[in-house]
Amino acid sequence: MQKxxxxxxxxxxxxxxxxxxxxxxxxxxxxxxxxxxxxxxxSDIHQVRNEWGNATFPMVPGHEIVGKVTQVGSQVSKFKxxxxxxxxxxxxxxxxxxxxxxxxxxxxxxxxxxYNSPDKHSGGTNYGGYSRQIVVNQDFVLxxxxxxxxxxxxxxxxxxxxxxxxxxxxxxxxxxxxxxxxLGGLGHMGIKFAHAFGAYVVLFTTSPGKAEDxxxxxxxxVVISKNPEEMGKHLASFDFILNTVAASHNLDAYTxxxxxxxxxxxxxxxxxxxxxPAIGNLIFKRRSIVGSLIGGLKETQEMLDFCAxxxxxxxxxxxxxxxxxxxxxxxxxxxxxxxxxxxxASLQETEV
Ligand code: NAP
Ligand code: ZN
Numbered sequence: 627m628q629k630x631x632x633x634x635x636x637x638x639x640x641x642x643x644x645x646x647x648x649x650x651x652x653x654x655x656x657x658x659x660x661x662x663x664x665x666x667x668x669s670d671i672h673q674v675r676n677e678w679g680n681a682t683f684p685m686v687p688g689h690e691i692v693g694k695v696t697q698v699g700s701q702v703s704k705f706k707x708x709x710x711x712x713x714x715x716x717x718x719x720x721x722x723x724x725x726x727x728x729x730x731x732x733x734x735x736x737x738x739x740x741y742n743s744p745d746k747h748s749g750g751t752n753y754g755g756y757s758r759q760i761v762v763n764q765d766f767v768l769x770x771x772x773x774x775x776x777x778x779x780x781x782x783x784x785x786x787x788x789x790x791x792x793x794x795x796x797x798x799x800x801x802x803x804x805x806x807x808x809l810g811g812l813g814h815m816g817i818k819f820a821h822a823f824g825a826y827v828v829l830f831t832t833s834p835g836k837a838e839d840x841x842x843x844x845x846x847x848v849v850i851s852k853n854p855e856e857m858g859k860h861l862a863s864f865d866f867i868l869n870t871v872a873a874s875h876n877l878d879a880y881t882x883x884x885x886x887x888x889x890x891x892x893x894x895x896x897x898x899x900x901x902x903p904a905i906g907n908l909i910f911k912r913r914s915i916v917g918s919l920i921g922g923l924k925e926t927q928e929m930l931d932f933c934a935x936x937x938x939x940x941x942x943x944x945x946x947x948x949x950x951x952x953x954x955x956x957x958x959x960x961x962x963x964x965x966x967x968x969x970x971a972s973l974q975e976t977e978v
Pocket of ligand 1: 892
């Protein structure tokens with residue numbers, strides 16, 4: 627085992643504080659990564675505050691990791707020392723179930739998540755990316771292009787793939803009218819991808835001040851979701867709506883906007899359930915409400931390659947790790963443009 631440092635929550639009400647812990651020595655198929663940048667996902671906040679009821683403490687969050695390979699196990703064939711790499715929400719899965727065989731490791735019943743998830747190797751708990759280094763099986767490490775700004779790549783590992791995957795799965799493209807609900811970390815990537823796939827993109831936001839940014843990011847239209855008159859103009863007109871909102875809210879306002887056979891896809895995971903959908907909204911136009919979870923490793927690499935080819939990255943605010951607690955408060959106020967990314971060079975040995 628090797629000592630390392632990071633920031634951890636000690637319980638569901640404490641702020642994140644400096645924390646010293648151990649990582650395993652690299653196994654033959656492991657890659658050791660010096661973490662350079664880690665994005666701050668709203669899921670980190672849900673989990674450190676135990677809003678999903680499954681938190682284990684101490685918790686080192688962080689699953690939007692970009693770094694540099696510093697060591698490789700003897701059987702590692704995919705990476706070499708010095709490569710720039712990424713790690714997202716997944717660090718393991720069973721490898722043999724139908725989901726794994728279909729390259730959809732995120733749906734494996736034994737998926738191992740990057741943090742707040744049992745460590746299959748040590749029997750302890752996985753610690754995430756708000757830390758100096760991480761050791762991950764090579765099959766769960768991704769190649770990152772040197773063409774893109776590394777800090778702005780980090781959010782692609784969760785916010786990017788979580789929006790890319792459903793847009794691909796439901797075949798969003800040219801000729802489609804697509805809604806993105808919420809302009810935060812996921813939402814801003816949803817706009818970029820839907821626009822890149824050729825769709826007509828409408829952002830639904832509760833924040834009128836974000837309208838100009840939304841258009842710059844690729845939205846063709848912006849609708850203030852609290853304004854019933856504006857919402858009413860779009861009744862029964864959407865092919866697909868991707869809802870990224872992190873809080874419980876009325877879904878009927880969105881199902882009513884879908885065409886016949888249209889789909890409302892939920893990716894936000896609020897701590898409280900949404901009020902039930904009005905069944906009439908669904909059956910009279912054969913509309914669907916569906917959900918989607920991040921993406922598998924193969925698709926995540928495809929997404930990163932797509933981003934490198936099309937010069938797509940996240941719009942970020944870089945922070946030193948010492949500002950993480952203030953950053954959480956700003957995310958909770960929907961006040962981030964549009965993803966915080968921690969520069970791990972700020973993490974000092976002397977703090978711990
Ligand atoms: P975020 O940056 O906080 O963005 C969420 C956006 O939702 C806000 O910027 C805001 O946009 C809107 N919003 C917030 N509260 C609202 C409310 N009460 N009513 C209506 N809109 C509201 O969060 P994120 O990092 O993008 O994550 C979003 C959600 O996705 C979280 O629940 C997270 O846990 C979940 N998530 C799911 C997956 C998955 O695999 N399914 C992966 C990652 C994250 P406006 O200001 O534009 O209204
Ligand atoms: Zn995330």
